[in-house]
Amino acid sequence: MNQIKEFYELLKHSFRNLLPIIIVVAIFQFAVMQQVPEGWLPMAVGLLIVVVGVALFLQGLEMGIFPIGKNLSNEFAKKGSLAWLMIFGFCLGFAAVVAEPALIAVASQAEMISGGHISALVLRLLVAVSVGAVVALGIVRIILGHSLHWYMIIGYLLVVIITFFAPEEIVGLAYDSGGVTTNIVTVPLIAALGIGLAVSIRGRNALTHGFGLVGLAVMVPMIAVQLYGIVVYTLGDPEMVRGAAPLAEAVEDEVVSRVGDSVLLGMLTDLLVMFRDVLPIIAVVLLFQYLVIRKGIAHVHKVMGGFVLVIFGLYAFVVGLKLGLFPIGRSMAEQLITLDGFLFVYLFAFSIGFATTMAEPALIAIGQKAQEAGRGKLNGNTIRLLVAMGVAVGITLGVHRIIVGDSIHYYIMGGYAVVILLTVLAPRYIVALAYDLGGVTTSEVTVPLVTALGIGLATHIEDRNVLIDGFGLIAFASIFPIISVMLYAIAVELANRWRQQPS
Template identity: 75%
Template sequence: MEQLKAFGGILGHAFRNLLPIIIVVAIFQFAIMRQVPPDLLSIVFGLLVVVLGIALFLQGLELSIFPIGKNLSNAFAKKGSLPLLMIFGFFLGFAAVIAEPALIAVAEQAQVISEGRINAFTLRLLVATSVGAVVALGVVRIVLGHSLHWYMIIGYVLVVLVTFFAPAEIVGLAYDSGGVTTNIVTVPLIAALGIGLATSLRGRNALSHGFGLVALCVMVPMISVQLYGIVVYTFGDAGELGGNDLAMDPTVDEAVAPVAGSMLLGMVTDLFSMLRDVLPIIIVILFFQYVVIRKRIAHLEKVVAGFILVIVGLYAFVVGLKLGLFPVGQSMAEQLISLEAVLYIYLFAFCIGFATTMAEPALIAIGQKAEEAGKGKLQGNVIRLLVALGVAIGITIGVHRIISGDSIHLYIMTGYTLVIILTFLAPKYIVALAYDLGGVTTSEVTVPLVTALGIGLATHLDGRNPLLDGFGLIAFASIFPIVTVMLYAIAVEFAARAKGVP
């Protein structure tokens, strides 16, 4: 009975997360375009399936992955073994990313765009290895008590330099690949590892040292993917693409693809593919639980049920995306372009960015953790408003780039140059949190909707290539929250100094 009550609460929470998107789309659809969207029933059904999928997924995480991951982090912190912590951090980061569905999609798109020069699986291995390595590096940073400033400044100087030399075909996808590494599973696990370590180590501050792992996971894949792109475009030849890779169709695939003419068999096949997506995390957790820590899992039946809910919820979520959110993003892009009023496109981009971010579960959780760690310096609701404003500004600027047809190089390099300058000026306590907040904005709801919007705009605008111009919006959604949060901290500190407050 308690579990059903808890699930009901999660279901309501998932619906509230999706409600801002529904409101924004409804206002634009009926007040501005004054027409009923095509396939309305299918879209509504898809959105309801998304809500159900998120609820099942979150309930499964609460029963399985989260408690086990937290217990493992605490156990390693108590052991005080740095090599063991680094190994655990590496495999946790690698396993969480290697089978990430969004990364698989990005890698396949990169293979198509590069005409076979980039291998999709090699790219996934590169990104997953990068994330694993930086989680291990982040653990070392926390243990040694280093400030995040120089890690991020040096890192983003490298990002800007590499972007200058990277081929245009790979820049947008490289930045998006950094964004999709921080998902609804990895953010809480990695953030819990960092904050848990900082809390358990003497002389470490949860706000200054505990945050920053998510930021590193976003940054390093941007560098490694672009370096890989430079190498293959300089020395590689275009390869032969398979029959399924001849073109990148921005339209939505069937929600459930029949297998041998059977829809049921198709659903079972898709469920097994979802198991494949979650399996690396399960293997890593079980290995460290039984082989390294050598403790049995408490309440094993509940944990197994949680893993099943994670897989079923992920499957329902993906089906709902294909039926609901993807068509909404593409349909809105097409209809807004048909109005021939660019202002409405900018307004929709701003509103959808703000609305989706304000309801983002990971942001709410990180905001609460930051308020607790800040001890009066920060307010969770103010953080959410600042991040939502940053995402809204970022997506609007990204949409302007697509409309204008400008190269993504200049925008990205300017954005991260601004971030580097603000890192020097911002108070130290806010830097790690600000960078982490740039990573948690790319949610399970925001990413597919924003990606569909970008591809839809690039598809229906004359002279735009959806494969080259349609990507990069996720990168803009990650840059500008860092800017708004740092600017706010600088302004607050300046005001305090003006009043003579120490």
């Protein structure tokens, strides 16, 4: 009975979180377009399915993923084996990312648009290995008690330097590849691993040391993919992608047809695909639990039930995306571009950036964990508002870059230069969380709408190359939440100091 009551509360919570998207789309559709969208009924049904999916997912997290992540961290900490912890971190990071649907979609589109110049398989393996390696490194950082800010300052200095030399064809794709590694399952699982490890080691703080793994998992793939791009475009023929823009419509048609086919083929195919995507993570967890730690899982039925709920929640979420969010994003981008001027494109970019982030399940989960770890220093709702504002500003600026045709290099390098400066100035307790929140923003709610908007703009604006201009919006959605959260923490710190001064 308690679980039914909890699920009902989560259902209401999920609906409240999705409501901003519905309001934004309704306002633009009726006040700006002044028409009812075609196929509005399937879209509405899709949004309701998303609500149910998010509720199931959140309940599954609390029952299965969070407990098993913390338990494994505690057991490895008790064993005192750094080598096994690093191996577990690598396997978990690799398994969580290699089958990530958003990464598969981005890699496939990049291969198609580049005419085969970029290999989808190489890109996926490169990103998965990068994430695995960086999760292992992040575990070492927690054990040694190092502050995250030096890792991020040095890492993003490398990112900025490599971006300066990287070909423009790879920059947006590299940043997007980093962004999509942090999905709706990966974020809570990696966060649970970090927090569980920090709590189990004496002298470590859950807020300062437990967060940060997600931030590292976003950063390192950016470096790896840009280095891959430098090699590919230095050794290869850059002219292969110069004429790639006409393929944009083919890519869009391919995505649409896949979405339509999967819905028509029925629920079983999608459900099997969802099991396949989550299976590597379950396999890694069971392998280490029974062969390395050699202990049974406590409350195994509850944990397995949690994983089942996560899978069905994700499945419902993806079906809802296909019926609701994908068509909405594509339809709105196409309609807004036909209007005179770009004012409403900017307004829609800001509004949808804010609304999708407020509805992001992974952000809700991390916000709750941050509030618990902060012990009065942080409020989950305030964090979500700050992150949503950051994403809104970032996507609006990214849309502006596509419209005016500027190079992404200077925007990205300037953005991360500000991030590096704020990392030096911000209170230490907020740094790891801020970087994690930058990664959380690019999950299953935000990516479909933002990707549809970017590719739609690059396709319909004259003299734009989809590979160069269509990608990159996800990167903007990652940078600015880091800035907004750090600025807030600095402002709070200064206000507290001012209040404490003798009058």
